[in-house]
Amino acid sequence: AEKSKSKFLNFMSDIMKTAQADPRRVIHSLKAGLAITLVSLLYFICPLYGIFGVEAIWALLTVVLVFEFTAGATLSKCMNRGVATLLAGALGLEGVILAQRLGNKVKPFVLGTLVFILAAGSTFCRFIPRIKARYDYGAMIFILTFSLVAVSGQRVDGIFDFACQRVFTILIGGATCVVISLFVCPVWAGQDLHNLIASNLEKLANFLQGFECAYFECSEGKDNPQKSVLEGYKSVLNSKASEESLANFAWWEPAHGRFRLFHPWTHYVKIGALARQCSYKFETLHRYLTPEIHVSLEFKGKVQEPCKKLCWEASQALKALSSSIRTMTEPCDAKRHLENFKNAIKDLKLALETTSLEGEELMAVIPVVTVASILIEATKCVEKIHDSVS
């Protein structure tokens, strides 16, 4: 009993965490419930049931399979489903007519062969990366509809009426999904992508600030920055998949808020890739925060000023870039910080050149030199991000 109680509590805390992480999830669940209940009305309301009969299950099926979190994903699936259903339906009817002409004896063989060829073909197409990214669901529905029509053609009389009825119920289901996901508290994939990229840049900026503080000031007794600040960049490391799928969904979305139709979403993916490049460098830097690494404090003191300035200016530039993405304005502030940190790089290089190493243990100098040199590399990434944002 104890164990199952703790399991239950665990589950409840999972639920709370999931809801707190993104409250739109709760709204989405209610929207999904609403959509499903709405299409159930096709069954519950007598006159409607009179029209569609048991074919109404296709509306239900469509809603369950097609309704997704973001408007773009729902639209993409609806479009895929719609086009694939029509295409496969037309092809299926053609196939049935062809098979009928060839005579009743060979009909099942012709239809069976057609089903096999098209099923194998479209399953294979789903492996092609370009198709997988945008039309995966469509290919699946194509197989499904084609084989349904082909096998039904073997049996059901009046296949045209039956096909029309089914297409109509699927349209009802799809329309319900589209209307609810576009007009009831819509979640835009584009907006999410936009925010994700901006917040990723912010996380990088926070890391640089936190790193500056943790690496150069701890010895002076200041508070260590929080772990969450220093490890925020880790989520940037693995954000590739979500950025790309959001960009794919955003492509389907109509104009909304400050975004036009055909907003350059792929541009966000590029900025995201550069931010990831930067986060790889930070991963290497992060290693040097462990206190076990023996460093020469004297040497560290000598490069401290330009390094701190570099960190500060780069993090300010990133913050300015992030807010210029958020507000969709030209990154003027960032440009100023960029100039400043180019100067800081020069100062740092000068400091490294002029510092005498006499009396220093080289081994204790190396970690500091490495940090400085990775910092320079990382801030060059920031410059690339700036070029790509403006």
Added chain:
Amino acid sequence: AEKSKSKFLNFMSDIMKTAQADPRRVIHSLKAGLAITLVSLLYFICPLYGIFGVEAIWALLTVVLVFEFTAGATLSKCMNRGVATLLAGALGLEGVILAQRLGNKVKPFVLGTLVFILAAGSTFCRFIPRIKARYDYGAMIFILTFSLVAVSGQRVDGIFDFACQRVFTILIGGATCVVISLFVCPVWAGQDLHNLIASNLEKLANFLQGFECAYFECSEGKDNPQKSVLEGYKSVLNSKASEESLANFAWWEPAHGRFRLFHPWTHYVKIGALARQCSYKFETLHRYLTPEIHVSLEFKGKVQEPCKKLCWEASQALKALSSSIRTMTEPCDAKRHLENFKNAIKDLKLALETTSLEGEELMAVIPVVTVASILIEATKCVEKIHDSVS
């Protein structure tokens, strides 16, 4: 015409590339075609059609939705579908009986409310990470089946017969998928994960070898290593998602080849994470291969020997680890290389300590020092991978 011709040629070359990248994809497509054609027989063969009638479409639907590339994924979806269908079916029948008792007038309201609550609840559950990873499809099928049963309960008489028939056809569809994906040229997610991790380690080893050659020997006129060798590690950077999903699917697979049931698949995910750590360091190293960076050749010459030894031993250790994963044996060879490269690290440190910097430009020394120091960090990752493999 020119344009559409080039588009067609493009598409054909995409097909060829996709097939060449993994020939099992062609076999999988044929398997999918076979499975769909087999369940179509429920329609084509008269006596079978006599038993199942139009309910046979559920077998077709199940095959299209459930048949996946790896055996583990197919099994996972089948189990999810089976359990969710039974659970939702039972709950749905309960709901219908309950609503019937409350009287015919309130029946649609009770059923509608139940559908809304359960649909919203299970949609929300799909956001919880632990459920999403393993039971996402099950939750979807749960909503679908429950609402289907509930709304059908409003209309169809003899709902029990009808439910039994549908469960039976779904079982036929699921069984077809399982049999074909387990016994006809099976693709094991576990085997794929195993190979992926081993080949990732190999890619890291190749990078180290290539880096050694490109960084230290080019000046002597040797051939540059191929770009593919030097950039192979890039695929390791983003392998997290595929490793985790393969591990999830592998969990469902029965014993096969050298793998027992409940093989420690999560262990592979851990090794994969360490390999990724290492690849982040390589990403930083890779930057230093650009010829524009001005380095002191004299200083480079001084640390060249231990650095080369370090690269060589670390890459040999990685290769040994990779092959010990492949053969599932203890990594004895790797242990020897590990000892060697620990010595190489000591030599390198010694070389760095004793090298006099007099007459050297510090700015030209820094890149070399940085490379040496990142190399040391990267090879420490190799040690961690070794500890985790053995």
